Amino acid sequence: MSAVASETKTRQLPYVVAITEGVREVLKEQANAFVAGEDVAGAGSVYGYYRGLLDEFGADRIYDTPISEKGIIGLGVGAAAAGLRPVLDIMFMDFIGECMDEIANQMAKMRFMFGGSATLPITVLTMAGAGANLAAQHSQSLEAWLAHLPGLKVVMPATPYDAKGLIIAAARDDNPVFVVLNKMSLAMMGDVPEGPYEVPIGKANVVRTGKNYTIVTLGRMLGQALDAAKQLAELGIDAEVIDARSVQPFDTEAVIKSVEKTHRAMVVHEAVRFGGFGAEIAAQIQEHAFDYLDAPVARVGAPFSPVPFSPALEKVYVPNAERIVVVAREQLGI
Amino acid sequence: MARIHKTVTGDGFLAKQPTNKTLLDIHRRMVRIRHFEERAGKLMEDGKIPGALHLYVGQEAVAAGVMVHLTAEDQITSTHRGHGHLIAKGGDFDRMYAELFGRSTGYCKGKGGSMHISNMDLGMLGANGIVGGGPPIAMGAAFANKFRKSKHVAVAFFGDGASNEGSFHEAANMASLYKLPAIFVCENNGYGEYTAQANHQAVVDVADRAAGYGMPGVIVDGMDAVAVYEAAGEAIARARKGQGPTLLECKTYRFYDHVGVRGMGLNYRTDDEVKKWMKRDPIKLFEARLAEQKVLSKKQAEAVHAEVLAEIEAAVAFAEQSPMPDVASLLDDVYSTAG
Incomplete structure (x- = not known):
């Protein structure tokens, strides 16, 4: 586990709040970061993990989008190519089919295709997982689709600690990183330190x-x-x-x-x-x-x-x- | 919202006439594109350039008429027919030919080739092998411009074929919703690859689609560089002022085949049609106009062509003499190792 300063307080928090804390740290430490996705601003997302961030950071930092996944990923790719650090939300992982071109052919490949001249520091949060009786189009775990694409990173936080730390690590990474969350873990309790910390990407x-x-x-x-x-x-x-x-x-x-x-x-x-x-x-x-x-x-x-x-x-x-x-x-x- | 829809003729009713300096700038950009493409096509047919090239010949007035309004800080996204956009944005022939030849000195170090040619320093966010790939990216760049409160704009070039892709519609809706400084420039060349427009969409004017997104739709003669200049100028000024995006449809034509050069003797369009459009060659039309206005004589125009041709010879030599990428570079730039 990453070192956490000794004076940092650790609390028992649910996974869902750990997500919020991760995104909050990202918006605090990166002036070029913003959140965009379906129902993320006004509603705070269908699972509530952006709740409070609109009030805290204002409408210039968190954007409700139309139900337009190609648009959401395209927005992130273009904004990142132009120097911002987007945090995008694809509400259910099943919906990546709607934007697979923007993920697979644009986001994943742009840096390589352009000989390294483009940098795409994009974080995508998306909700996977079966067990909530949401049937075939709201329950899948599709990490293998993404892991097969050179250019993307894919992390899957199993605990509240990892959810916060991996979101922060993803947002600090200069590559596109998918943070695959699990809806059945949202109520899971675990130790979460206050303040920013990273769970390193690529380390088991x-x-x-x-x-x-x-x-x-x-x-x-x-x-x-x-x-x-x-x-x-x-x-x-x-x-x-x-x-x-x-x-x-x-x-x-x-x-x-x-x-x-x-x-x-x-x-x-x-x-x-x-x-x-x-x-x-x-x-x-x-x-x-x-x-x-x-x-x-x-x-x-x-x-x-x-x-x-x-x-x-x-x-x-x-x-x-x-x-x-x-x-x-x-x-x-x- | 009412349908805002007008046809621009290049008579100067939308904006003030371009200065002579601007006219000469547009002319040079068009000539640069034409000769670059003619030579690239020949090199491909001779087997010297590997892979596929989609040539921009016939559509030069669009790239030149739009790009003359932009700086390197303004972004564009392009299509698989993208050389013309990069040249008009200031692309360097040496590095462009080197990329087409797959050399390490190319803009993309030989990793992208014709269909992914790009230069971030010039705000050229890539040609794109995916039809409709560009508009969402341009919308995102426009979002970044607005986020930073800059006056820069982002222009998406795409074709009539791409206007049927969902990506265009999602990008148009979001650009208008957020009032982004974006311009959607549809180069309607009458064909989505090998399928005539009448067989791929029920509308005649792609600009009609602007109404669905609450933005102005403008139709312009894409063979008339001044008409494109005027209409693009208005759309770009509107975007810079924070008034949101415009859909600008340029009616144009590609003289050559979808891929490569051979433009005649194929079944999907008639030779008569090609010849008819070639009579409206945008460079010839523009040079006739410049001669008439005494901005550029025939002789002066010939000198521009000669200069460009000489530059091309040097650039082709540069490319051919450039090294192929080191095999060890294959895995470079799959990921950024910084950050």
């Missing part, structure tokens, strides 16, 4: 140390993996749980270091398992630590279907601690 977080099993998680799956680790402990499995924090760049080194110690690994994410980012992690492990592996790398993710609406279906769709334990037992033959 070893949340639980263990001797003979490695679980790598993305975003909200950290909590599920920690629960699973407790259950696995009763079966004699001492799991190390690593929160990737960042999928692009991905901290391969941290994972390999762990696997060299534990010899067995699992990757857990909420996104559809097939072609998900976990496939890349598994490939990295076998490329770099094949000789250390005692078992194939296991993967836990959503089944190959859109997110279902019915609570009865969604409950079995989203990966959880129980599934992690079942898959681990199959993998390890215990």
Whole structure:
């Protein structure tokens, strides 16, 4: 964890307020930063995480946009190319389909295409995650779409501490960074220091140390993996749980270091398992630590279907601690 | 809002006539574009320039008539037919040809090529390989200008084809909503790639679409540099005064094919049509006007052409002698390593 000055007060705050605090620090420290997105100013966003910022910073710093995702990302790309540091909000991650050209062909590639002459310090906050009965178009985790695009960075805060620290790090970064938030984490409580601090992008977080099993998680799956680790402990499995924090760049080194110690690994994410980012992690492990592996790398993710609406279906769709334990037992033959 | 929609003829009813100095400036910019493109097309056909070029020949009056109003601090976004915009914005032939040749001395170090040619120092935020890619970016640059309370404007160049892309509509709506200093310059050359305008949109005048966004829509003869100059001048002045964006439709024509040079003998348009438009060659029309007004004699015009041609020869030599990018540079500039 980043060093925090000793006099800094740490409070227990929900994830949603940690987001607000992160954005507030960004607007305070960067005069060229502004927020733009759907319902962000007057309403403070549908989940309320910009609440109070309009009053605090004024209408010159936070803008309600039309429901126009191409326009929002285009606004950010043009404004950043002209020297500003936009903080953009794409209300639900599912909506990136509306602006994929602006993301994939403009934002991600402009610097490279222009031989390094353009700098795009853009932060995009967007809400992923299933479990709220919002069905197939408001629940997806699409980080793999973004991680596949050279030029973008993608982080997935799992805790209130990380939400604030990764937002601040994203806004200080001179590259486009997507901060993929999770709607099921909004009420999650955790320690959050006052004032600004960074959680470095590209560094994984070893949340639980263990001797003979490695679980790598993305975003909200950290909590599920920690629960699973407790259950696995009763079966004699001492799991190390690593929160990737960042999928692009991905901290391969941290994972390999762990696997060299534990010899067995699992990757857990909420996104559809097939072609998900976990496939890349598994490939990295076998490329770099094949000789250390005692078992194939296991993967836990959503089944190959859109997110279902019915609570009865969604409950079995989203990966959880129980599934992690079942898959681990199959993998390890215990 | 009432539909504001007028046709500009270049007779000087919108703004004061340009000075002789401005007329000569416009002329030189047009000639620079024409010869650059003619030579680039030949180099492509000879296999010396790799990839695809989309040439601007025929549309020069638009870039020149707009850009003469702008400084390097004003931004533009361009299209896949973007060389003309960069030249009119002050682009350097050496670095432009070098980019087309894929050399390390090019504006983009050989990473972008024709379709992504750009120069941030000149406020040229890129040609764009995506039809409709530019307008949202120009809107964002205009937003930055307003955010900083500067008087700079951003101009989006795009075609009739791009006016069917959602990106144009979202950008137009937001630019008007926020009263941004933006100008949407539609170069209506009658074709979206190989499809005639009548087969890709139900409107005849793209400028009609301005009404949907509460901004003025102006139609101008895009083969008449003075008409473009006047209409662009009014739109840009309006934007600088904080009165919001304008949609300026320039009716023009590309003399050559969508890609490369071969302009005749294809099925999607008739040779008669091409010949008819070539009779209204914007440079010839403009030179006739300048001669008539005794601003530039035929002989003086020829001297301008000769100067530009000599500059082009030197630039092509520079490009051909420039090194290819070092293979080690492949992964450079995917990310900024600062910050």
